[in-house]
Amino acid sequence: MPQSPAKTKSWWNPKGYFTDKEAKIIVNSVIRDDPQKGGMYNRQGLSVKQIWHCAKDYDMWPLYALGLLFGIPKYPVSQYLTLSFRSLGFNVIQTNLLSIPNIVGSSITMLLITAFSELLVQYPATYFYYRWRNNSKAKKWDVMTPEEQENYRQTTTDEGNKRRYVNRIQRYFNNAQREFVFIHPAHLGQDSVFVLLAERVPNPRMREERRFLVKRTFREQAGSDDDEQLRKEVEITNSMHGQPHIAQAIYFDLRLTPDPLYGLSRPSLVIEYVENGTLDRMRNQMIANHVAMPNRVALGFFFCLVIGGFHPLEGEHVHVPILKLIDFGRSYIHPDPDNINAGVKQNIYDIGRIMRMMMDRDDEPDPWAAPVTMNINGNMQTFMSGAATLNRRGSTLDYNLKELVMRCQAVDPKMRPELHELLGELEKNAALKGSEKWYHDHRYWNWRAERQRDMASFLSLTIFWGWGFGIDFDDLQFPST
Missing domain, CATH: 1.10.510.10 (Transferase(Phosphotransferase) domain 1)
Incomplete structure (x- = not known):
C-alpha cells in the first residue's frame, strides 16, 4: 500500500496514481479535515519475520478473530445492497431511496447494541479468556517475594517496543550517568513509561539515597500528541509544587553538567517516589x-x-x-x-x-x-x-x-x-x-x-x-x- 498520495510513483509505475496537482489537492484536503494526520508516521513497513512474530502471540488470537469476523454480518449486505436493487430492476433514484431505510435501521441497531453492551458482554469468550489470563499472571506474581519480583524485572526476556525502550533508559543511566542508578521500571503505560531511579550517594552513612520516578513518552516522531501532553503535565505538576496531596516534582541540581536527563532527548517529568502502591x-x-x-x-x-x-x-x-x-x-x-x-x-x-x-x-x-x-x-x-x-x-x-x-x-x-x-x-x-x-x-x-x-x-x-x-x-x- 502506498505510504501517501504523494508516494505512489515506483519503478513499476513511474507515473504514479495521481499528478502532482492532484496529490497536493488530496494532501491539503486530508490535513484540513484532520490536522493530526500530518504527524502520522507510517513509513516503516512490517517484515515477514515481524508478521510471523505477531501471529505466534496466542494471547492476541481472540482479538485477531474479532477483527476478522465482527464485520461479516453487516458489510456484505451493505456493500452489495445497491447492486441487488439494480439487478431487481430499480432505477438509480429508486435504489438510492430504498437504501435510506437500511441506513436508518443500521443507526438504530448500532445505538441499541451500544446500550445492550452496557448490560451484557458481547464477546463472552474473549472477555473470560483475558480475565483468566490476567488472574493467572496475577497469582504467579503475588506469590513471588519482592526479591524475586526485582530479579524478574531485571532478567526477563519479554520483548516489545516498550521493553526495548526501558532497556535503553537502563543502559543510559547505568553507563552514561554517574550521579544516578537505574532501579527498575515502575510502570509501562499506553504511551509512556515510568522508571525508578536512585541517587548515587558516596557515603550512605552521611545521607540516605533519594529515589524518584522519571516519566517519558514512547513515541519518537517529532511533535507527537504524547509529548505535548507530557509537557502540559510537567507544567501543571510544577504549578502545584508544595501541595501536600500532590506528588511533588523534583528539580535536579542545576550545577550538574550535563543535564542528567539530556540523553533522554524527549520531555521528561521527575516526581517523588511514593511507596506502597495505588x-x-x-x-x-x-x-x-x-x-x-x-x-x-x-x-x-x-x-x-x-x-x-x-x-x-x-x-x-x-x-x-x-x-x-x-x-x-x-x-x-x-x-x-x-x-x-x-x-x-x-x-x-x-x-x-x-x-x-x-x-x-x-x-x-x-x-x-x-x-x-x-x-x-x-x-x-x-x-x-x-x-x-x-x-x-x-x-x-x-x-x-x-x-x-x-x-x-x-x-x-x-x-x-x-x-x-x-x-x-x-x-x-x-x-x-x-x-x-x-x-x-x-x-x-x-x-x-x-x-x-x-x-x-x-x-x-x-x-x-x-x-x-x-x-x-x-x-x-x-x-x-
Missing part, C-alpha cells in the same frame, strides 16, 4: 483477603481527594496514610461558558467514582446508573446515580458516607453537592465519628473494625504488607482540573 492495588488486596474498608479509613481518603492541593486538616493523617494525586496529563481547564462551575462538578463526580470503587470494592468505573431517594436539605429527592450499588441492605458502610458518594455521582450535575457543602459534611462526620464509640452506639455490627488497632491491622494487610515493589499509575483516573 488505590487500585489496595482494592485488589481487600478483595483477595475478603475485608471491607473501615468507615474511618474511607473518611480519611475522602478528605484527601476533596482537599486536593490545600493543606491537610489537623489530625487527618493520624490513622490514615496520605494520598498523593498524580498523572495530570489529561487534565484541562473547563471553559464553563454558562458560569455554572462545570469543572468543579466534574471533579466531584470523579471523586465519587473513586470512593465508590473503594467502598464497594468494584472495578467498574462507570456502572449503569439507577434511581436513589434521599433527604437533601429537608426534602426527599429522587435522582439517577452511578453509585446506586452502595444503597443496598446489609451493608456495613456509614449511611452518611454512602449518601455523599451517591450524590457526588449523580447524573444530573445540579444534584451534586457544592464543594464547600461536601467539605462541610466531611468535617461534620469527622468531628462526630472520631472513634468507634459512635458506631458501637448506633449498633453497627462491625463496629470493632473502627477501633484504632483494627484500622492499623487493615492498613498493614492491604497496604504495607500486601504489596511488593512497583507502582501502577494508570490504574486510577484522578479528577481533572
